[in-house]
Amino acid sequence: MLVIGAALAGVGLLLGYRAARWRKDPSACPYGQRLWVELPRPFLGRTRLRRILAPQPGQRVLEIGPGTGYYALHAARWVAPNGTLDILDVQQEMLDHTMRRAGGLGLTNIAPRRADARTLPYPDDTFDVAYLVATLGEIADQERALKEIRRVLKPDGRLVIGEGFPDPHMVRFETLRARADSAGLAPENRIGGAPDYFASFRAP
Numbered sequence: 628m629l630v631i632g633a634a635l636a637g638v639g640l641l642l643g644y645r646a647a648r649w650r651k652d653p654s655a656c657p658y659g660q661r662l663w664v665e666l667p668r669p670f671l672g673r674t675r676l677r678r679i680l681a682p683q684p685g686q687r688v689l690e691i692g693p694g695t696g697y698y699a700l701h702a703a704r705w706v707a708p709n710g711t712l713d714i715l716d717v718q719q720e721m722l723d724h725t726m727r728r729a730g731g732l733g734l735t736n737i738a739p740r741r742a743d744a745r746t747l748p749y750p751d752d753t754f755d756v757a758y759l760v761a762t763l764g765e766i767a768d769q770e771r772a773l774k775e776i777r778r779v780l781k782p783d784g785r786l787v788i789g790e791g792f793p794d795p796h797m798v799r800f801e802t803l804r805a806r807a808d809s810a811g812l813a814p815e816n817r818i819g820g821a822p823d824y825f826a827s828f829r830a831p
């Protein structure tokens with residue numbers, strides 16, 4: 628019994644140490660650990676995302692950090708047939724994985740791009756809506772990324788951010804609101820509470 632207790636305490640300490648290091652030194656969730664992004668999300672589900680994103684057919688939407696496509700494969704359908712979902716990720720494996728799945732589903736309106744969120748390879752005023760889920764906290768300079776997103780949003784375009792526990796990189800809503808404010812993004816709406824939320828902002 629004592630041995631099991633000590634082992635559990637050891638695992639807890641190790642996880643706590645890793646979480647603290649991740650928070651201090653943000654980095655992309657490695658492709659090899661993609662299992663974490665494939666788990667169901669009771670409070671950060673696609674229905675909630677769709678409600679706050681309010682996507683319209685024909686829009687051009689950007690997802691930064693699609694991972695293996697948990698949201699992207701649905702968002703692409705929400706803007707079909709004439710709309711496009713651009714997906715941008717630092718890891719080519721994540722983009723390839725999402726595109727393989729999209730191909731299997733017959734989706735043809737997803738445009739992948741490998742790049743860093745801090746330097747977006749799109750012209751000003753390109754997107755109607757952008758969204759990031761469980762991604763902002765992995766970006767080393769969040770304010771710079773938010774400013775870049777604001778730049779590529781059309782006037783009056785919208786940004787939706789989803790964040791949730793137990794992501795070690797989770798960005799608390801108050802922190803996000805302050806960073807969004809510095810980037811010139813005005814708060815608009817929020818679904819969920821402190822542990823799991825989607826929040827939307829507008830580029831005035």
Ligand SMILES: C[S@@+](CC[C@H](N)C(=O)[O-])C[C@H]1O[C@@H](n2cnc3c(N)ncnc32)[C@H](O)[C@@H]1O
Nearest residue numbers: 655656664692693694697716717743744760765
């Ligand atoms: C934890 S995963 C979340 C994936 C997906 N949004 C989801 O919720 O299932 C974070 C994703 O953001 C990407 N990412 C991390 N830092 C990035 C950066 N600076 N620029 C672009 N993508 C980044 C990672 O490669 C990964 O695909």
